[in-house]
Amino acid sequence: MNRRLLVVGMVCFLSLFIVGNTSSLASDQDATPPNIVLILADDLGYGELGCYGQQKIKTPNLDRLAEQGMRLTEHYCGAPVCAPSRCVLMSGRHLGHSEIRGNRDSGNGKKFPGQWPISDALVTIAEVLQRAGYATGGFGKWGLGPTESSGGPNRQGFDRFFGYNCQRNAHSYYPPFLDSDDQREMLNESPVTGHLKKPSGEVVAEDYRADVYAPDRILTEALDWLDQNSSGPFFLYLPFVEPHVAMQPPQEWIDRYPKQWDAENGPYRGQNGYLPHPRPRAAYAAMISDLDEHVGAVMDRLKKRGVEDNTIVVFTSDNGPTHGGRDPRFHIGGAACSFFDSAAGLKGYKGSCYEGGLKVPCLVRWPGKVAAGSISSVPSYFPDWFATLVAISGVGLSGDQRGDGVDLTPALTGKGEVCREQPMIWEFAGYGGIFAIRDGEWKAVRRQTKRKKPAAWELYHLATDPYESTDVAANHPEIVDRLEREFLENRFPEPDFPQPLID
Template sequence: MKYPSRKKQAWLSMALLASLAVAAVAEPAKPNIVFILADDLGYGELGCYGQEKIMTPNVDQLAKEGLKFNQHYTGAPVCAPARCVLMTGKNLSHAEIRGNRDSGNGRKFPGQWPITADAVTIAEVLKAAGYRTGAFGKWGLGPSDTTGSPIKQGFDVFYGYNCQRNAHSYYPPFLDSNEKEVTINEHPIPGHKKKPEGEVKASDYTAENYAPDLILDHALQFIDDNKDQPFFLYLPFVEPHVSIQSPQEWIDRYPKEWDENREYRGQNAYLPHPRPRAGYAAMISDLDEHVGAVLQRLKQHGLEENTIVIFTSDNGPTHGGRDERFNIGGADCEFFNSRGGLRGFKGSCYEGGIRIPCVVKWPAKVKAGSVTEMPSYFPDWFTTLAGIGGAELPSTKLDGIDLMPVLAGRELPKRPEPMVWDFHNYGGIVAVREGPWKAVRRNLLNKKKSVWELYNLEVDPKETNDRAAAHPELVKKLERFWLKNRVVEPDFPIPAVDGKTSLD
């Protein structure tokens, strides 16, 4: 575990003084910022990205009224590191969290490995710039009794799941309210259970309170409470991450024939479900309905024009399991074309694991119905949102660029450095993208053969034609950049890579 220094505290004091000086000069009201993060939502699971079976009218409308990114990427192919990259603006070769890892502090739901007191989050810089900050959903960057607590990392208010494993159930025993655990179900449902025999009933896996609805209620109350001042609302919603425990009214809207003779009994982890295809689609539609509720509340208070709303996902859809008829948790990602034809799933640095949907609406600045092909990724949001909010950037190096020219439809900015993913789960994976070229190397944490692959995404977005042998000099260039610029992270080591200048 790392220990804090006084560096961040000094920077925050300077940023606050700077914001007060700016506030003394009359200027238009700062725009509100709403950042909605779905959980394990695939590139092809929204109507605006080609989905033909799942109903997502609210996000589709968001895309019609705003900008759709066709080549947007997460910061990592699983939950915690993706959120670390998003919150801190540092790619995985510089981020403090580079894989999912529990904090190990002894509780049943201990929370994930915490970011340190030195980490500067986008919430902190916006708060120093005069924003009211609230987070509602799944955190995953450190328990309440550590430096990683959202309340210690710039958020005035937090309500939801601190620990990702507690979020495996939509009817958990408790949720975290600021830094206290609040019981929501006297008869909670565990997130994992098998039913080898007998009738599978969805009603057997429900309890008194459905956590996503409680989270939404608190988020809407935050908008109500702060409608007269600038706010940053971070909404890391938990759907459609399994277990499949969607509302029955949504399940009933999908065809029963989808699931004839397809009961899921928990054999690929998480909870059983009698209609897994309908249940999975229902989770995405319920998520979409929650997005609609947020948009409606902004409209109710007359905040639409001066609010930027970003909707995206933390990584690609869930991968396969032992029973090949189902993905993990009973999902069927082939049936729904969840990857949008891309290669790989969650946990992979191929496109299906890291390319994600992203739509942005901001009537004051963003042209309705616009589309961009510019590659972008999570580190860009720190720099972009800080600029939008008039916030002071931290002195430490950030890895993103300002996307404001993209949002405004102006000339696309040039990215000075390649995009990097330095991932420490699933065997250890690195990916480096520069222009149309993307290099991938797997198995860095085990003894399996590790070789570079190279793909030209402009002509081969499905990554079917490895061009590494034809372009060895380009592979070596991307490798050198990654190794020269990466920072060794002792809490997430890759012995085969740490300290190396070449992998030959």
């Protein structure tokens, strides 16, 4: 037997033994299964929180979450853009096995069409927990199919959904409506579109605001639902929309940041898409601080309801920070990602399968199980949350039902080793097509896979080159060949998101 496989098998056996005994102890000690709160930021970079090294943006609530729980330093999202990353998170299937492998509208002819729907056959984490007796609520941005389609959140395991079904509607924080289960709640009589320009004249933030700020309305609904279901067990999914552009944060947060930040570049006029803003750097920081404040409100409500000690809270982001645009002074939508070092020096941004597009912050708080102030450098990614949360809930799944992820409980609790038998896979259909695979310390990336002249595989040794500064593919052709074989063996074609190079 191959020595590597033998070692992996032994580690897996020991890990399964430990996890099994840990789960048994948890079920004996807990009167009810733990509540689960899964919070997803939108386009939040690896370096945009204080607990991950950010020096300028205020994130006291998330920093406190890190102090009370665990900070994961090698955590990856499911995809480098919104919809496919959310599909991976909900299904536990990596991009090579995912139904959604890029952003694509449903094509239903509506102004806000909703994204390409996941199927009835796909099983989400919400469905599994709902069948196990959990109350399930989702509040924020969905992006996995219009309400009336097979991908509607109420058809995918959520008792209650409130927020943006279509991510195009989520381009504005003052939209005409939000989705409330299968109905629409009209929000603003004079909504603000998410895309305008101001080529000349004074840029005034108030010109791009209306009556009802959608993130606050979503938070109110989420907290009300938590109040109604605090007797548990409950699964609360909070895919918040910040800091995705357009930038329309509350003025009170903007005013807390220095005016001199924006003296250098001046106002943003919408030249890189989305809405203008007079103080883009302050506005971008304000969006993240407003997100942080909302997380604090959720934590306060858990405490008020007396359920914080039997609740696991997971916070992460759907992909890396937004990339640059035509005007190099600003990123898309005027975001100040260079100014804030949003990717923490990692290569690439949103839309990229380099580390800056995929590696994201991840915090886990679980009193009595996860040690306060702990750090884990175990490589992990979105498919793992399906396996982990199902295991934590006590629901029994076997074989293929577990998806492509591994149970992270041993790493979270410090009571064992995480066993990953298969590599981490990304097969992205957007931005010209990108493949990526990480296996141990090695990561390979192939770009432009849908172009006439695809790029060659690149290879990086992350243990010695975490910033992917040196492509060593030419020095290790045998590793490139092995990773390419592993990639091809761990994916299947998806007709809605074809890859002509390999399908």
